[in-house]
Amino acid sequence: MTMGAHVSLPMYRRTLRQRLLLEGVRCRACGQVQFPPRGACPACRGLGREPVQLSGRGVVHAVTRIAPQGAPPEFSGQPMYAVAIIHLDEGPFITAQLTEDAPIGAPVRAVVRRLYEEDGVVRYGFKFAPEVMTGS
C-alpha cells in the first residue's frame, strides 16, 4: 500500500490498526512474515497465520524523491519528499514516505505522523525516520 494512493474513509478505519501499530501476520507453516496481511502465504501458499507485531525497524532498500508537481493532490503544497522501499527486519518490504532523505542501506524506524487531511478527517499513518546514531 503506497502512502500517496487514495484511501477511502471506511478502508482507512478498517486498516487503522495495521497502519498505526505495524501489525503483520506470520505463516504458521513456514514462518514467513507478511505486511500488510493479504491472502495465502507467498512462500508456501499456507493459509494458517497468526498476528505478529513488527519492530518498525529496517533499512532503506530503494528511494525515490518526489517533486511537488508530481505528487498526488492530497500532498500538493508540500516540499519535495522521499518515498522509500523499506526492508523490514522481519523480512517484508513496504513502501512508505521518509521523514527526511536517507541513502540506500540507511537504518530507519517507523514513526506515526499526520499524513494529510481529507473529508474533514486527519489521516495518520507511519513514515520512516533515519535512525539517530547515539554518541555522534
Ligand SMILES: [Zn+2]
Ligand atoms: Zn508459509
